[in-house]
Amino acid sequence: MFGTSGIRGTVGDEVTASVALDVGRAVASEGARRVIVGRDPRSTGPALVDALTAGLRECGADAVSLGEVPTPTVARAVEWYDADAGVSVTASHNPPSDNGLKLWTDDGAAYVGTAQEAIAERIRENAFDLVGWNDYGSRMRSRRARSRHVDAVVDAVDGDLGLDVVLDVGNGSGRITADVLRRLDCTVQTLAAEPDGSFPSRPSEPTAENCETLREVVAATDADLGIAHDGDADRMRAATASGEFPSGDVLLALFARDIATAGDRVAVPIDTSIAVDTTLEAIGASTDHTRVGDGHVAERTRETDVVFGGEPSGAWIWPDLARCPDGPLAAAKLAELVARRGPLDELVAQVETVPLRRANVETDAKHDLVAHVADRVADRYANVTTVDGVRVDVDAGWFLVRASGTQPLVRVTAEAGVESEMESLFETATDLVAEAERAVAAPASD
16 A cells, blocks of 8 residues: 555545545544644645545544645644644655655654554554544644744754755745745745646656756856755755756765764665765765665664665655655755855765666566566575665676556666666666566466
């Protein structure tokens, strides 16, 4: 039921009002008495919120509805409203046809592990603690969380920044970043700031390809920085003053280097570039690999010497401030870094990178493909890791084959110190996936 980022899928198929109703029932039946609820701009969000809150209330929980807000606003509001849990109705960076539900603990971290399994088990077994008519929970609406989020981010940044910033909201929920940056004495030009869950301006995922307009505007103006969010503003990516779009691995290295000191650890998923390891090793710090998914990264940041967590996809966690990926906070932190240490182009140039390639393979049998690859590499390589998918490390570099937790994709990554070796590893990985596709399809063709 749960992927790397909650429950997510096509509306009317994997995600329905019935699913949302049952999630609400399960969260309340697990003991939550007050639950924060918010959504991204997708047109299917209001109906799913109604179903979710109905499920919460008929099992005795009170729902506090924030309306259309960034996902990190929901996660942070759990503590602000002294609630027991939070639920974001969102599909984050997925296409408009999708939606989902992401659950938050009482300290603002995503549900993972046993917490997810408890919800899934109740839904499988239809084990809900329905209450009588006089014990139904209430539903209240609050519009203060958005402004409180802005205040919290502004308070987390030192001083006025005085930058010119172009903000690409991507028709999502991230327009509060403009309020944050203006409060920090930045001049802000917005792109696609009107919320629209069909994402007419660009696909929701903030990639270099999707953010071409942002890159062009930043390069053609006197802007110091470009910022891009996904649909629910938990992710943040950036463009330099020259219009370049640094990889998420490079941004991760910059954030990690800025906060870590000797002996500190930084939580990163297993698909992270060795550029982050190299950058941290130079200052006596280190990485700690987790499964892919911000919930797993957040879980690792509970350990006292883990000072930061991040994912190359654009999810950044400062555990002393919030245990959720917070796009507006990341935007402010990056602007602060540029104001303090110089242009982003120059900072990016300081990160030593090696050839890395990522690609996706569309498939409806992603788990079967990865399992087949795991069987094939088990006896061929000495260093195989199955923390999340299948990672193979060799002297030249590494490759990873893993099932996406949010979409019907197998994700393939390869990295090596030399371009030709990276391409060879990438070809090996993609060949293994192609072989798996043939093997999985074979029984159907017999």
